[in-house]
Amino acid sequence: MRTEVDDAVQTQRQQRPPEFVDPSLILKVEMTGMSMEDDWEGVGLRLLSSDDDNTLVLFSSNEELTDFRRKLAAYEGPKPAGQVNRSFAGFIDRIESVSTLEPKDRLGIRLMERGFTDVTDFQDNEIYLVDIELWDFAGRDARSRKADEISAFIEERNGEVFDIYVGPSLTILRAQAPGHSLRPILSVPEVAIVDHPPEPDLAAQPIVDMALGDLPPVSPVSPDAPIVAILDSGINAHPLLDDVLIATEAFPPELQTADVWGHGTKVGGAAVFGDLREQIASGSLQKSVRLVSAKIITDQGQFYERRTLPNQMRTVLQSLNARYGCRIFVLSLGDNKSWFERGRVGPWAMTLDELARDLDVLVFVSAGNRPPRGGNAVEQAVTQYPQYLLEDANRIYEPSGAANVVTVGAVAHGSGLSPIHRDDAHVSAITRERFEPSPFTRAGPGGGGVAKPDFVDFGGTMVFSAVTRSLQTAPNLPEAGIATLNHDFVRQLFTSSSGTSISTPLLARKAALLLQRFPNASANLIRALLAGAASVPDETSNRLRAMDTQETASIIGNGFIDPMKAAYSDDHRVIYFAEDILDIDRFAIYRIPIPAEFQTGGKRTIRVSLAYDPPVRRTRAEYLGTKMDFRLIRGCPPQHISDHFRSHVGEDTEHPEMADRYDCDLKPNKTHRKGNTLQTGSITFSKDTLDYGNEYHLVVRCIEGWATDELRQRFAVVVELEHQAGVQLYARLRARARV
Numbered sequence: 001m002r003t004e005v006d007d008a009v010q011t012q013r014q015q016r017p018p019e020f021v022d023p024s025l026i027l028k029v030e031m032t033g034m035s036m037e038d039d040w041e042g043v044g045l046r047l048l049s050s051d052d053d054n055t056l057v058l059f060s061s062n063e064e065l066t067d068f069r070r071k072l073a074a075y076e077g078p079k080p081a082g083q084v085n086r087s088f089a090g091f092i093d094r095i096e097s098v099s100t101l102e103p104k105d106r107l108g109i110r111l112m113e114r115g116f117t118d119v120t121d122f123q124d125n126e127i128y129l130v131d132i133e134l135w136d137f138a139g140r141d142a143r144s145r146k147a148d149e150i151s152a153f154i155e156e157r158n159g160e161v162f163d164i165y166v167g168p169s170l171t172i173l174r175a176q177a178p179g180h181s182l183r184p185i186l187s188v189p190e191v192a193i194v195d196h197p198p199e200p201d202l203a204a205q206p207i208v209d210m211a212l213g214d215l216p217p218v219s220p221v222s223p224d225a226p227i228v229a230i231l232d233s234g235i236n237a238h239p240l241l242d243d244v245l246i247a248t249e250a251f252p253p254e255l256q257t258a259d260v261w262g263h264g265t266k267v268g269g270a271a272v273f274g275d276l277r278e279q280i281a282s283g284s285l286q287k288s289v290r291l292v293s294a295k296i297i298t299d300q301g302q303f304y305e306r307r308t309l310p311n312q313m314r315t316v317l318q319s320l321n322a323r324y325g326c327r328i329f330v331l332s333l334g335d336n337k338s339w340f341e342r343g344r345v346g347p348w349a350m351t352l353d354e355l356a357r358d359l360d361v362l363v364f365v366s367a368g369n370r371p372p373r374g375g376n377a378v379e380q381a382v383t384q385y386p387q388y389l390l391e392d393a394n395r396i397y398e399p400s401g402a403a404n405v406v407t408v409g410a411v412a413h414g415s416g417l418s419p420i421h422r423d424d425a426h427v428s429a430i431t432r433e434r435f436e437p438s439p440f441t442r443a444g445p446g447g448g449g450v451a452k453p454d455f456v457d458f459g460g461t462m463v464f465s466a467v468t469r470s471l472q473t474a475p476n477l478p479e480a481g482i483a484t485l486n487h488d489f490v491r492q493l494f495t496s497s498s499g500t501s502i503s504t505p506l507l508a509r510k511a512a513l514l515l516q517r518f519p520n521a522s523a524n525l526i527r528a529l530l531a532g533a534a535s536v537p538d539e540t541s542n543r544l545r546a547m548d549t550q551e552t553a554s555i556i557g558n559g560f561i562d563p564m565k566a567a568y569s570d571d572h573r574v575i576y577f578a579e580d581i582l583d584i585d586r587f588a589i590y591r592i593p594i595p596a597e598f599q600t601g602g603k604r605t606i607r608v609s610l611a612y613d614p615p616v617r618r619t620r621a622e623y624l625g626t627k628m629d630f631r632l633i634r635g636c637p638p639q640h641i642s643d644h645f646r647s648h649v650g651e652d653t654e655h656p657e658m659a660d661r662y663d664c665d666l667k668p669n670k671t672h673r674k675g676n677t678l679q680t681g682s683i684t685f686s687k688d689t690l691d692y693g694n695e696y697h698l699v700v701r702c703i704e705g706w707a708t709d710e711l712r713q714r715f716a717v718v719v720e721l722e723h724q725a726g727v728q729l730y731a732r733l734r735a736r737a738r739v
Helices: 002-015 037-042 066-076 109-113 140-156 179-187 264-273 276-282 309-324 347-359 500-517 523-532 538-543 549-556 563-567 638-646 730-738
Strands: 025-031 046-050 055-060 095-099 127-134 160-166 171-178 191-195 227-232 245-250 290-295 328-331 335-339 362-366 406-411 427-429 455-458 463-465 470-472 482-485 494-497 573-583 586-593 604-612 627-634 678-685 695-703 712-723
Touching: 002 025, 002 066, 002 095, 037 046, 037 055, 109 191, 127 140, 127 179, 140 160, 140 171, 140 179, 160 309, 171 179, 179 191, 227 264, 227 309, 227 500, 245 309, 264 276, 264 290, 264 482, 264 494, 264 500, 276 482, 290 309, 309 347, 328 500, 347 362, 362 500, 362 523, 406 500, 406 549, 455 500, 482 500, 500 523, 500 563, 523 563, 523 573, 523 604, 523 678, 523 712, 538 549, 573 586, 573 695, 586 638, 586 712, 604 627, 604 695, 627 678, 627 712, 638 695, 695 712
Parallel strands: 227 290, 227 328, 245 290, 328 362, 362 406, 406 455
Antiparallel strands: 025 055, 025 095, 046 055, 127 171, 127 191, 160 171, 427 463, 463 470, 482 494, 573 712, 586 695, 604 678, 604 712, 627 695
8 A cells, every 4th residue: 555655656756747847646546435535634634535335535735645555554564462353453454545636537528428448539739629627625815816817827838818717616717728738737636527518408499480469468567576687699679579578687797698599589588488279279478477588608508618617607696696686597508518427526517506595596407408309219219208318328418406495307298290290190199198207307316316307398399200211300390399489580470390409498387487586585595486286297107107116206306386276275275385494403493283184084184395595515525514304203292303303303314213103104105215415205094093192293304424513404385185085274264373
């Protein structure tokens, strides 16, 4: 092991460019069993990264490694008197190997997909546009100095640094430089990844005529309607948005505000009207939200090369939240080269998680799209549906694996076939009816195994044409998509569009209805109310019946949301909710009144939903800084519950379980719920439950993680009681709740 350390030090001395004279050191360590993070920090090494297989990346500010070498020497020496094992055996015996990162280990996924396998693939005089991400090796000041040092190195060698972002734990430079100036950068210890910038998940769509007839009456938007910010290609001044579009901005301003690419106007139209086809059929057009357009991509559908995405996201969200009070943001874009294959989110996702927490806002992100099959196997889009939705290549990508955002997948609104296809055997539908998963929707989980997507909404479908041996979708086949506004409205008012980029604003529209009803609600409360109103439609269950519960959830999440169910109680269905704060390693007990009418008389359901917004750090083995969970307890005095949970405070990070006779067996079970920032579980009774009394209790616990003890975790919890027999619950429980 000592030899491996010496080799690692010598290798990095030889590789490090002479201009970078600081003696920093990076070690790659493979462990067995536990990663022993605290032990490494105890010998002066900072943990930079930890994978699921316990491969660690560690940083040292010098090459001496004095404390670590001291422990190696003690381990190698005689056993201390009275000790069975060698000194520090519990730590050192778990170390499998010590090595260093090679420059090629810093090549990003987009570079590798373009054939890069080594630093020699960078050609001397060819110009490359790259993002250079640094490890979180120190505080902001130290990382800022290192970024400036790298920037100066590049500019001295005929390169140009467009942008530098130094965040709480993330540092990225956007640079354009010849290969000869980039090659040495991959040997700088503090550099984590060098890669091409992200590419948006967009495809240009031609204008499609839609025979929708004369417009029905259009209702004006409510002056207090919530404001939804669309982060996209801009939104044009469509005549149906006259009183809705309150601001159009570009970030940075040189992008200008016009929607030339044509994507943002479609997304904005879906947020305002939902599916216009349904609205027009109803005889009136109802506007539900106001819009702010934030243009963040170029007229060619690319991200702006002179800004890093984390910097751009922070500027946009903070600015629009401060100036317009925006609390709902729609991001129907993604980087289809970045999967969560190693269990860790990327810098874009982490920045959104930080902003959602810091600003108390709702960020809706599309799960992304993937054509189900291509080439000679294109028919498999029909024959192997829906199994291919579970393929590794169909995993969600940046930034949809973020934990504190709402990730949205897509379900079909129908078969997608037009009337002319009714008798045509050469055209086959993939989805047979509404609510079946869209053939292009991507599946979870997200970073760190967090359950994703959170929900689904209508996003269109695809059909297979045997004549052209291709998959057809909107706008070429308007029936396969969701009707929305066209950016080139002078030529055509409407168009049709498919994708999770459309299902995302449809879901954000439902959240806006909730926010209008509860204008002071936290983002956590809105998320919890949405989860409580979500269900998996029968059509979805029937089509996915060959999959287990976890596989189904990775495609459909918590299901499809009924917005009226989220916002209102009913005679036979009552919703309780609370917003609260818990210290680390503390718990709260909530009393749930259970009337006699709910204890008998057929099927009754209790559903609990919890949402919280923990701090995050992508370089930690545990991405989330805190964790929360809940248990529904029945037939047990509250003092006994309190004594039980208090007796376990500080002992471990697992929930102290009560006896089975007290614990309600909610579905999904506690194993599938834990680790998610949005959790929901329900239990249905068909037999009488009189023996359990007229009160249940909900225990919510905040579990310690790497976050500091001073942190107080915000959360919201929602409890729904529903009696399917139509028993009158609301009036009685409202009176009891007042008491």
